[in-house]
Amino acid sequence: MRKVNTLIIGSGAAGLAAALRLNGEGVKDILLLSEGLSRGTSINTGSDKQTYYKLGIYGKEPDAPGLLAQTLFDGGSVHGDIALIEATLSLRCFMNLANLGVPFPTDEFGQYIGYKTDHDPKRRATSCGPYTSKEMCLALIKAVKAAGVEIWENRTAGELVCCDDRVCGVVALNSDTGALESILAENVIFATGGPGGLYAQSVYPCGHSGAIGLALEKGCSAQNLPESQFGMASIKFRWNVSGTYMQVLPRFISTAPDGSDPKEFLRDHFGDDIGKMNSMVFLKGYQWPFDVRKAENGSSVIDLLVHHETAVRKRRVFLDYRSNPEGLDFSALSPEAYTYLERSGALFGTPLERLEKMNPGAISLYADHHIDLHSEMLEIAVCAQHNNGGLTGNIWYESPTLKSLFPIGEVNGSHGVTRPGGSALNAGQVGAFRAAEFIAHCRKENSFDMEKAERAAVQVKKHLEKFLSGSRDVHADRREFQERMTLYAGHLREHSSVMEALDAAKALFFAVEQGGYPAKFGAQALMNRQLAFAHWGYLSAIAFQISSGTGSRGSAAVLDENGNITPENESFRKQILETRFVNGDFHHRWVPCRPLPETDGWFENIWADYRNGNVYKTSAGDK
Ligand SMILES: Cc1cc2nc3c(=O)[nH]c(=O)nc-3n(C[C@H](O)[C@H](O)[C@H](O)COP(=O)(O)OP(=O)(O)OC[C@H]3O[C@@H](n4cnc5c(N)ncnc54)[C@H](O)[C@@H]3O)c2cc1C
Numbered sequence: 001m002r003k004v005n006t007l008i009i010g011s012g013a014a015g016l017a018a019a020l021r022l023n024g025e026g027v028k029d030i031l032l033l034s035e036g037l038s039r040g041t042s043i044n045t046g047s048d049k050q051t052y053y054k055l056g057i058y059g060k061e062p063d064a065p066g067l068l069a070q071t072l073f074d075g076g077s078v079h080g081d082i083a084l085i086e087a088t089l090s091l092r093c094f095m096n097l098a099n100l101g102v103p104f105p106t107d108e109f110g111q112y113i114g115y116k117t118d119h120d121p122k123r124r125a126t127s128c129g130p131y132t133s134k135e136m137c138l139a140l141i142k143a144v145k146a147a148g149v150e151i152w153e154n155r156t157a158g159e160l161v162c163c164d165d166r167v168c169g170v171v172a173l174n175s176d177t178g179a180l181e182s183i184l185a186e187n188v189i190f191a192t193g194g195p196g197g198l199y200a201q202s203v204y205p206c207g208h209s210g211a212i213g214l215a216l217e218k219g220c221s222a223q224n225l226p227e228s229q230f231g232m233a234s235i236k237f238r239w240n241v242s243g244t245y246m247q248v249l250p251r252f253i254s255t256a257p258d259g260s261d262p263k264e265f266l267r268d269h270f271g272d273d274i275g276k277m278n279s280m281v282f283l284k285g286y287q288w289p290f291d292v293r294k295a296e297n298g299s300s301v302i303d304l305l306v307h308h309e310t311a312v313r314k315r316r317v318f319l320d321y322r323s324n325p326e327g328l329d330f331s332a333l334s335p336e337a338y339t340y341l342e343r344s345g346a347l348f349g350t351p352l353e354r355l356e357k358m359n360p361g362a363i364s365l366y367a368d369h370h371i372d373l374h375s376e377m378l379e380i381a382v383c384a385q386h387n388n389g390g391l392t393g394n395i396w397y398e399s400p401t402l403k404s405l406f407p408i409g410e411v412n413g414s415h416g417v418t419r420p421g422g423s424a425l426n427a428g429q430v431g432a433f434r435a436a437e438f439i440a441h442c443r444k445e446n447s448f449d450m451e452k453a454e455r456a457a458v459q460v461k462k463h464l465e466k467f468l469s470g471s472r473d474v475h476a477d478r479r480e481f482q483e484r485m486t487l488y489a490g491h492l493r494e495h496s497s498v499m500e501a502l503d504a505a506k507a508l509f510f511a512v513e514q515g516g517y518p519a520k521f522g523a524q525a526l527m528n529r530q531l532a533f534a535h536w537g538y539l540s541a542i543a544f545q546i547s548s549g550t551g552s553r554g555s556a557a558v559l560d561e562n563g564n565i566t567p568e569n570e571s572f573r574k575q576i577l578e579t580r581f582v583n584g585d586f587h588h589r590w591v592p593c594r595p596l597p598e599t600d601g602w603f604e605n606i607w608a609d610y611r612n613g614n615v616y617k618t619s620a621g622d623k
Contacts (some may be wrong), residue, residue, distance in 0.1 A: 001182045001183075001184060001454060002031070002181070002182070002183045002184070003183070003185070003450075004029050004030060004031045004183065004184075004185050004186075005027060005029035005186050005187065005439075005443075005444060005446065006022055006027055006029070006030045006031075006169065006185060006186065006187040006188075006439055006443075007031050007033060007086075007169065007183055007185035007187070007188050007189070008022075008030065008031070008032045008033065008188075008189040008190070008191060008509065009028070009034065009157050009170060009188065009190055009192055010034050010040065010190070010191035010192040010193060010211075010409065010411075011034035011036070011037050011039070011040065011042075011151070011153075011191075011408075011431065012040040012041060012042040012043065012133075012137065012191060012193050012409055013042035013136045013137055013140065013280070013409070013425060013428050014042075014191040014193075014408045014409025014428035014429070014431060014432050015032065015034065015189065015191030015192075015221070015432075016032075016137060016140035016141060016144055017093070017096075017140055017348060017428070017432035017433070018189045018191060018406075018408060018430050018431075018432035018435055019032045019143050019144050019147075019149045020140060020143050020147060020149070021073075021432055021436035021437070022435050022436045022439060022440065023144075023147040023148075023149055023577055024147075024254045024436075025436055025437060025439075025440035026440060027436070027440050027444060029148070030149060031150050031152060031185075032144070032149055032150065032151045032152070033151075033152045033155045033157070033164055033170075033172060033183065033534065034151075034152075034153060034155065035153070035154065035155065035156055035523070036153045036154060037137075037141055037153060039207065039208065039544075040135040040193050040205075040208055040230055041193050041194060041196060041204055041205055041208050041410065041562070042134065042136065042137050042193075042428075043133070043134050043137040043138075043224065044134070044205035044208065045133060045134075045203075045204070045205050045238075046130040046131040046132065046133065046134060047130060047239070047240040047242055047243070047288075048130060048240065048242050048243025048244060048245060048359070048362065049127045049129065049130065049243055050126060050127055050128070050129070050130055050131060050132035050133060051086070051091075051117050051125045051126070051127050051132065051421045051422030051425075052094070052097075052125065052126050052128075052132055052136075052228075052422050052425045053122065053124055053421065053423040053425070053426050054085065054090045054091065054094040054114075054124055054125075054422075054426055055068050055090045055091045055094075056068075056114055056122050056123060056124045057091065057111070057112055057114075058111050058112060058113055058114050058123065059111060059514060059604050061122060061123060063122060064559075065087045065088040065090075066082065066084070066087070066487050066596075067087075067122075067235045068087035068090065068124065069083040069084040069086075069087035069596055070083075070596065071087065071089070071119070071120065071121060071122075071420060072086055072087060072415075072419070072420070072423065073411065073445070073593075073596050074119075075119065075388075075415060075416040075418045075419045075420075076416045076417040076418065076553075076570075076573030076574075077224055077227070077416035077417050077573055077574075077575065077576050077577070077593065078414070078415065078416035078576075079093065079573070079576065079593055079594045079597035079621065080593060080594050080595045080597060081395050081594050081596075081597050081620050081621065082393075082395065082414050082621070083596060084597055084599075085395060085430060086414065086423070086426060086427050086597060089429075089430040089433055089434070090426050090430065091303060092433065093429035093432075093433055094112075094426075094429075095427065096429070096433075097136055097139065097429070098112075098490060100139040100140065100142075100143050101139045101142075102128060102132075102135050102136050103128050103135060104126050104127075104128060105126070105127075105128070106251050108614065112126060113136075114126050115124070115127075115136060115429070117420055117421035117422050118286065118287065118288070118289070118418075118420065118421045119418050119419060119420045119421070120420040120421070121610050123421075124418070124497060125421065125422045126422075127422075129361075129411035130361065130365065131220070132205075132425065135427055136425070143336070145154065148584075152172075153174065153436040154175040154521075154529065155172040155174055155175070155181070156173045156198065156523035156526050157170045157171075157172045157176065157192070157211055157214060157526075158170075158171050158172055158173050158180065158214075158460075158464045158526040158529075158601030159171050159214060159217075159460045159461050159463065159464055160215065160218050160405070160460075161182065161184065161453065161457045162190070162218050162402065162447070162456065163448070163449070163452045163453055163456045164391060164448070164452070165214070165388070165402070165403060166402065166403035166404045166405075166448065167188050167218070167402055167403070167404045167405040168184055168185065168186075168404065168448045168453040168456065169182060169183050169185050169188070169440060169453060169457055170182075170183055170185075170188065171183075171457060171460045171461050171464055173464075173522060173523055173526055175522060175523055175582065176360055178519070180461050180464055180465065182457040182458075182460075182461060184448075184450070184453050184454070184457060185404075185446070186404065186443055186446045186447065186448065187404050187406065187435075187439050187443050188404060188405050188406065189407055189408060189432075189435055189436075189439075190211075190215060190391070190406060190407045190408070190411060191407075191408050191409045191411065191428075191432070192210055192211035192214075192409075192411050193208060193210045193211075193409060193410050193411060194208075194210050194386060194390070194410035194411065195209075195210040195212050195387055195531070195534055195538070196208035196210050197209030197210060197478070197482070197527060197531045198210075198384065198481070198482065198485045198531060198534060198538065199383070199384035199482055199485045199486050199489075199490070199533055199612050200479070200482035200483045200486040201235070201381045201382065201383045201384065201411075201451050201486045201490070202238070202383050202384045202385075202482075203231075203233035203238045203239065203240055203383040203384070203385045204238070204384070204385070205238060206238065208442075209527045209530075210410075210411065210444045210531075210534075211411070211527075211530055211536050212390060212391065212411050212530070213530030213531055213532075213533040213534035213537070214530045215391055215399070215402065215405060215407065215411075216391075216533060216534060216537050216579075216581050217388070217530070217533050217581060218402055219401055219402060219452045219580060219581055219582055220391055220392075220394045220399045220400040220401055220402040220405060220407070220580075221391070221399065221400060221402075221578055221579065221580040222389065222390060222391050222392060222413060222537070222541075222578070222579045222580070223282075223389055223391075223392045223413045223576050223577060223578050223579070224388055224389030224390075224392070224415070224416060224417075224576060224577055225387070225389040225390070225413070225538050225541040225542070225577070225579055226389065226489075226538070226541050226542045226545045226577065227387070227388040227389045227413075227415070227417055227555075227556075228384055228385075228386065228387045228388065228389070228489075228555060228556070229289040229290075229305065229386040229387075229388065229453050229554075229555045230289065230290045230303070230382055230383065230384055230385060230490055230491040230555050230556075231288045231289045231290055231382065231383065231385055231555075232284070232288075232302070232303060232380050232381070232382055232383070233380060233381065233382075233383040233385070234319075234366075234371075234378050234379060234380050235379055235380065235381050235383070236369075236371060236378075236379055237366065237369035237370075237432075238383070239365070239366075239616075240288060240385065241281045241319060241380055242284070242286070242287050242288035243286065243288075243359070243362075244285065244355060244358050244359040244362050245285070245319070245355075246281055246282060246283075246284040247282050247285040247337075247340065247341070247345065247358070247363060247578070248321070248351040248352075248354035248355045248358065249278050249281055249282060249324070249325060249328065249351055249354070250281070250319040250320055250321050250325075250351045250378075251319070251320040251321075251323060251325045251326075251351070252264060252265060252266045252281070252302075252305075252306070252317065252318075252319065252320075252325075253265070253317070253318045253319075253320050253377060253566075254309040254313070254315040254316065254317045254318070255315060255316050255318065256315060256316075257314065257315070257316060258288060264325060264326060264329065265305065265309055265317075266281075266302070266305055266325075266394065267326075269301070269305055272336045274326075274327045274328065274332060275329065275332025275334070276323065276334075276335055277332035278324070278325060278328060278332075278333055278337070279333050279336075279337045280298075280299045280301060280302055281299075281302060281325075282333065282334070282336075282337035282340070283298070283299035283336075283337070284299050284302050284303075285502065285605075287299045287300070288421075288559070289385070289404055289555050290303040290304075290382065290491045290555045291418075291554070291555060292552040292553060292554065292555070292556070292557045292565065292568070295552075295557055295565055296565065303356060303382050303491065306380065306381070306382055307381075307382045307490075307491070307492065310381050310382075311487070316379060316567070317379070317380055317381065318369075318376045318377035318378055318379050318380065319377060319380055320334065320351075320377045320378075321350065321351040321352040321355060321373045321377075321378070321382065322350060322351075322352055322373075322374070322375075322377075323350055323351075324350055329435070330347050333459075335346065341354070343408065344357070344358050345357060346358050346371050347513055352373055352374065353570045355373070355460065364524030366378070375444075376526055376548060382490070382491060384485075384486070384490065386410065386424060387410065387413070387416075388413065388415035388416060388417070388419055388554070389413035389415070389541075389577075390407065390410065390411045390412050391407035391411055391412055391413060392407075392412075392413065392578065392621070393406065393407050393408070393412050393414070393431070394433065394620060394621030394622045395434075395614070395618065395620045395621050396434050396437075396438035397412060397434045397435045397438075398438065400621060400622045401580060404443070404448075406431075406435040406438075406439075407431075408428060408431030408432050408434075408435055409427075409428040409431060409432075409564070410424060410428065412427070412431055414427050414431075415427065416573070416576075417553050417554040417573060418554055435544055437459050438616060441613060441616050442613075464526070466516065467513070467516040467517070467525070467526075467529065468516065468517065468518070468519040468521075468522075468525060469516060470515050470516015470517050470518065471515060471516065471517075471518060472511070472515040472516065472517050472518050473517075473522045474521040474525055474528050477508065477512055477528055477532065478524075478528055478531070480508060481505065481508060481531060481532055481535045482519045484501050484504065484505060484535065484539075484541075485535055485538070487501070488501035488539065488542075488614050489501070489535075489538055489539055489542050490556075491547060491555055491556055491557060492557050492559060493542060493556055493557070493558050493559065494558070494559045494561075494563075495543070495546045495547065495558075496561075498539060498542055498543045498546060499543055501535070501539050502543050503537040505532075505535050505540075506536050507537045508532055508535075508536075509532045509533050509535075510534045512528060512529055513529065513532075516563065525551035535578060536586070536588050537581065540579070540585075540586040540588070541577060541579045541586070541588060542580075543581075544577070545577055545588075546558050546586040548577075548590065549569050549572075550569055550572040551566040551567050551568040551569045551571075552565050552566050552567065552568055553568045572590070574592060574593055575590040575591060575592055575593060576590070576591050576593055577589075577590055578590075580592055594620065594621070
């Protein structure tokens with residue numbers, strides 16, 4: 001049984017940043033435990049131009065933490081104090097990454113140029129290209145190793161160890177030895193990423209499951225679980241088909257399951273208005289997530305049509321870059337699309353030739369993954385990409401209901417209904433800094449009852465040993481819950497079918513818990529257990545949200561009994577949906593958003609509070 005002051009679970013961009021910051025703050029008794037440094041979303045994903053959102057610091061364009069906080073808050077269902085923190089620390093975290101060598105572009109004067117991303121009123125976004133989060137991880141891994149942080153790879157956290165309403169460690173499976181190992185800790189930084197394993201149609205990297213179920217089952221409260229982002233992605237190699245992949249106007253083809261009967265299916269909807277059809281496809285380039293406000297007359301109609309082909313008509317959908325959509329006439333495009341292509345010198349040729357001109361890297365990216373856009377079509381679907389919701393944290397990113405657990409990164413649900421593209425990466429870095437600072441100032445000493453914790457760890461280990469001597473089939477169960485989530489908890493939701501799915505989800509979890517899996521499934525078995533639990537929680541939250549009457553919002557349309565998209569009740573944007581597992585079931589409640597703090601501090605007073613450590617005593621978010 002190992003004992004450390006702070007255990008960090010997860011080595012994505014958030015977990016790595018926390019380990020490094022703790023070390024920098026003088027907390028040396030730490031252990032970074034993860035499935036592997038090459039695992040998770042941050043190091044394995046990207047997009048056409050993967051975005052990092054930060055405070056604007058370019059030229060004469062004014063920006064301030066309060067203005068950025070307002071933008072984050074305006075996403076709806078966001079706590080104002082958390083928005084201000086994520087805005088204020090944005091610059092410090094960004095500069096930390098820049099100083100570690102992450103190649104964010106500057107001009108010759110050293111200015112960090114920015115661009116506008118979705119839900120962004122200013123040019124605050126930046127990017128290192130398709131692999132921003134990977135660049136972040138590579139720089140952070142180098143620094144974490146140089147700092148001598150102890151790292152345990154090939155470990156899968158199987159269950160949290162808790163006593164006296166707090167977390168005090170974890171039992172993890174060592175995939176090299178097959179042993180279950182207990183680690184006790186005063187603090188657990190929980191940086192396990194988004195719930196990538198929940199959906200069948202998903203653009204999370206293959207093999208990334210997340211671990212939110214481990215915290216949910218111990219009563220850790222969550223918020224905004226129903227708020228996820230969905231959008232079109234290739235499925236043979238998982239990648240968002242955003243940006244130039246859409247702006248070059250590919251042909252949208254659907255076929256029968258065996259590849260026969262190819263058809264340009266968007267025409268069934270757009271009829272002879274080919275100009276409108278192509279203009280909508282163009283817009284998907286920078287309106288990537290499915291957005292209910294753009295569903296009827298905007299670009300998200302493309303997502304709906306793709307989904308209809310795959311889910312209802314059971315056909316396969318492909319993008320074909322080898323020839324133009326039939327009847328393509330550049331002059332019939334919207335002025336926005338026409339001007340963009342004209343200025344890019346791309347009013348010519350086939351989609352592939354335009355892609356070669358505008359973004360050749362987009363072609364080689366697929367070639368690197370054995371997909372040749374010159375000779376084959378690209379299969380796509382509407383996929384789950386990000387969970388805006390997740391576990392609740394107070395203003396120091398500590399769980400208010402499970403003390404000593406600090407959820408950071410995507411597993412922390414600080415975002416609301418919408419968020420500016422790139423704010424996920426910012427939030428992960430900010431959470432890491434806040435948790436590390438708080439631990440360094442307030443939690444360096446051990447406070448839990450060691451004997452009690454050891455006994456709790458033994459119980460957890462026994463439970464997992466029994467679970468790993470079961471007989472169920474991991475693959476069949478995974479298929480079942482992933483398909484359920486894609487069908488009922490995706491971008492189209494309908495109350496009565498969500499209720500049926502909820503009953504089935506609960507039944508599956510209890511069958512998994514009682515039946516267990518053979519030990520040979522190892523980490524996959526433990527993943528299934530927490531995912532089965534999580535999918536019950538997500539469906540329960542979605543059912544509650546729909547019955548509350550929020551209507552359609554963000555990236556999820558709620559359908560009425562006739563299949564029509566219901567309007568949003570915007571009053572719910574001033575509230576946050578909290579979810580907690582207590583007394584054997586999930587319970588939900590709406591809580592008002594805490595407002596944006598009005599701060600006009602007097603330097604001497606704030607300085608005194610800082611010197612006395614009073615800044616760490618505020619309890620916002622602890623109720
Ligand atoms: C296709 C795509 C494009 C995206 N584009 C953007 C973008 O442009 N801008 C943006 O801001 N965000 C974007 N995101 C979201 C962003 O990439 C993620 O939110 C972010 O990288 C998550 O970082 P993280 O550190 O929280 O988690 P991750 O990077 O997923 O790391 C989680 C870590 O936890 C480990 N782990 C999980 N479970 C366990 C367990 N049980 N035991 C041990 N270890 C465990 C994993 O192995 C991994 O090391 C995108 C996401 C996708 C999928």
